[in-house]
Amino acid sequence: FQAGETSEAPLELDRDTLSGDLGPLKYKKYDLLIVGCGLSGCVLAERCSRELGMTSLIIDVRDHIGGNCYDYLDEAGIRCSKYGAHLFHTKYERVWKYVTRFSEWMANDHRVRGMVPDFEGVKKLVPIPPTQETVNTLFPDANINSEDDMLRWYEGQRVKPSSGEAKNGEEAALSRVGPLLYERIFKHYTKKQWDKYPAELDASVLMRLPCRTSTDDRYFGDAWQALPVRGYTRIFENMLLRDPKITIKLNVDFFAAREAGLLPAHGKLVFTGPIDAYFAAQGLPKLEYRSLRFEEEFIEEPEDGFYQPAFVVNHPSSDVPFTRIVEYKHVPNQPSNVKAGQVKGTRIAKEYSSAEGDPYYPVPNPENRALYERYRQLAEKESDVCFVGRLASYKYFNMDQAILNALEMFDSLKESGKLQPKR
Ligand code: UDP
Numbered sequence: 001f002q003a004g005e006t007s008e009a010p011l012e013l014d015r016d017t018l019s020g021d022l023g024p025l026k027y028k029k030y031d032l033l034i035v036g037c038g039l040s041g042c043v044l045a046e047r048c049s050r051e052l053g054m055t056s057l058i059i060d061v062r063d064h065i066g067g068n069c070y071d072y073l074d075e076a077g078i079r080c081s082k083y084g085a086h087l088f089h090t091k092y093e094r095v096w097k098y099v100t101r102f103s104e105w106m107a108n109d110h111r112v113r114g115m116v117p118d119f120e121g122v123k124k125l126v127p128i129p130p131t132q133e134t135v136n137t138l139f140p141d142a143n144i145n146s147e148d149d150m151l152r153w154y155e156g157q158r159v160k161p162s163s164g165e166a167k168n169g170e171e172a173a174l175s176r177v178g179p180l181l182y183e184r185i186f187k188h189y190t191k192k193q194w195d196k197y198p199a200e201l202d203a204s205v206l207m208r209l210p211c212r213t214s215t216d217d218r219y220f221g222d223a224w225q226a227l228p229v230r231g232y233t234r235i236f237e238n239m240l241l242r243d244p245k246i247t248i249k250l251n252v253d254f255f256a257a258r259e260a261g262l263l264p265a266h267g268k269l270v271f272t273g274p275i276d277a278y279f280a281a282q283g284l285p286k287l288e289y290r291s292l293r294f295e296e297e298f299i300e301e302p303e304d305g306f307y308q309p310a311f312v313v314n315h316p317s318s319d320v321p322f323t324r325i326v327e328y329k330h331v332p333n334q335p336s337n338v339k340a341g342q343v344k345g346t347r348i349a350k351e352y353s354s355a356e357g358d359p360y361y362p363v364p365n366p367e368n369r370a371l372y373e374r375y376r377q378l379a380e381k382e383s384d385v386c387f388v389g390r391l392a393s394y395k396y397f398n399m400d401q402a403i404l405n406a407l408e409m410f411d412s413l414k415e416s417g418k419l420q421p422k423r
Contacts, residue, residue, distance in 0.1 A: 013241075017248050018251060020249070020252055022249060022262040025057065025247070025249070028265075030055045030267070031267045031268070032044070032045065032056040032267060033059070033263060033267075033268075033270070034058040036058075036067065036271070036273055037060035037064075037066065037236070038069065039402045039403055040409075041270055042065075043406035044056075046239045046240070047407065047410040049245040049246055051414070052419055053245070055245045055421070056245065057249065057266065060250050065236045066233045068083040068084070068360065069236070070232065072233065074298075076298065077337060077338060078328050078329060079231050079333065080296075083294075084326070084351055085311065086232060087110040087227070088227065089225040089226075089398070090222055094404065095403050096224045098403060102235045103228040103234060104230070105226040106229050107225065108225055108227045108331065109225055112127070112313070113125050113126065113310045113312075114316055115317070116317070119139050119140075128185060128314050129211060129219065130181055130212065131212050131217045132144045132150050133217065135181075139180065156178075157179070157181070158174070159171075161175050167203065169201040169202065169203055169205050170197065172198070173187075177211055185316050186316070188316055188318040189316035190205070192323050192353055194290060194361075194363060200365060201363070202369075227331060230333070254273070267420075268419070269385045270386045271388075271392055273392060274289065274359050275375045275394060276375055278392075284374055285371060287375065288368050289362060290354070290355065290361040291353070291354050291356060291359060291361075292351055293352045294352075295349065295350040295352065296348070297348050297350075299348065300344070305341060306329065308348070311327060311328075311330035312325070322352050325350050328349075329343075361396060362390065379392075388406055
C-alpha cells in the first residue's frame with residue numbers, strides 16, 4: 001500500500017488544525033461540511049475527494065481525529081484506546097478491501113474471558129461467549145465432551161419464546177442458552193451496561209454474541225478479524241492528512257459555530273452527531289444514549305508482567321460495578337518494545353456504563369425506535385443534510401457496519417447526482 005504506512009513516525013496535526021478557530025476559513029468554500037471526524041465522516045470525505053474531486057471541511061468538537069476509534073501511546077509507550085477496546089471484524093469483502101488501503105493489518109482472534117459464578121457461587125474464569133469449557137467449568141456434572149453433548153445440554157436448558165420468535169433480549173438469551181447461563185452471564189451484565197434488564201431491550205442486543213456448541217472460544221465468527229499494525233488513529237491519518245482536498249478543524253463545536261455565523265460557505269452538510277441534538281429546537285423528547293466511563297490504572301509491577309490473563313475480562317455479576325476490564329498489553333499491535341517485554345508496567349481500564357457523558361451507544365428497544373422514527377422524518381425533510389453514522393442514524397453499528405453504511409451512502413448520493421463538486 002501507501003506512502004507513509006511504512007514510516008513509524010506518526011503524522012502530526014498542525015497548530016492550525018487544532019486551533020478551534022474557523023476565522024481564517026471565512027472566505028473559503030467547501031463542497032462538503034462534515035460534522036464529526038469519526039469513521040462515517042472520514043469515509044465520506046475520503047470517497048468524495050478521491051472519486052469525485054470534492055473538497056471537505058471536517059469539524060469536530062474533540063481535540064483529535066478518529067472519533068471513538070482514537071488510540072495513542074501512553075507515557076510508558078503502551079498503545080491505549082481512549083474510548084474502550086476496538087476489535088475490528090467483518091464479513092464484508094468490500095469493507096476489508098477498503099480498510100486495507102489505509103493500513104497494514106495483523107490477524108487477531110479476539111478471545112474474551114469472564115469472571116462468572118459457578119454452581120456454588122464461586123467465581124471462575126471462563127470463555128465468553130459460552131463454549132463447552134464454560135459449561136464444564138461452571139457445572140462439572142454436565143460433563144460435556146462433544147458438540148452432541150453440548151447440544152443436548154442446551155436442549156435441556158433452552159426456554160422457547162412464548163410466541164415462537166424472541167420478542168426481547170431476555171427471550172432471545174433464554175431460548176439460546178437457558179436460565180443457568182442467562183442468570184450468570186447475561187442478565188446482570190446487561191443491566192449494568194444499559195440500566196435495563198434484557199426484557200426491556202431488543203432481542204438483537206443479546207444476539208450480538210454467538211452461542212457455540214463447539215470449543216471455538218473466539219468472540220466473533222467473521223472471516224476477517226484483524227488489528228491495524230500501527231493503531232486506528234494511523235488509519236485516519238492516512239485517509240485524511242495527506243489529502244489537500246480535506247481540511248480538518250478540531251476543537252470546533254458545530255452548533256456554537258453555526259450560531260455565531262462562523263461556518264464557511266459549503267454545499268451538502270454531513271452530520272454524524274446525535275440526531276436529536278441537531279433537531280433540539282423541535283421540542284421532541286431527547287433520544288436515549290448510553291455513555292462509558294473508564295477508570296484507568298497503571299500497575300508498576302504486575303506479577304508475570306500482566307494484570308489479567310486476557311485483553312478483555314468481562315465481569316457479568318452484579319456485585320462489581322464495572323462491566324469489563326481491558327489490559328492493553330495483550331494485543332499484538334503494541335509497539336515492538338512493549339511486545340518484547342521492555343515496558344515493565346501494564347495499563348488497565350475498568351469500564352463503567354453511564355447515562356451521563358458523550359453518547360456512545362443508541363439504546364435499541366421499541367420506545368426508542370419509535371422516537372427515532374419521528375426524528376428520521378424530520379431528517380428526510382432536510383434535503384441538504386446527510387445524517388450518517390451510529391449517533392445520527394441511531395443504529396448500534398460495529399466499526400465495519402459504520403464503514404459499509406458510509407460507503408453505501410456515498411454510492412447512493414453519487415448515483416442520485418446529489419454530490420457535485422462546485423466548479
Ligand atoms: N452481554 C452480556 N454479557 C457479556 C457480554 C455481553 O450480557 O458477558 C450482552 C450485553 O447486553 C451487551 C451485549 O451482549 O451489551 C453486546 O455485547 P458486546 O460485547 O457486543 O458489546 P459492545 O462491545 O458493543 O459494548
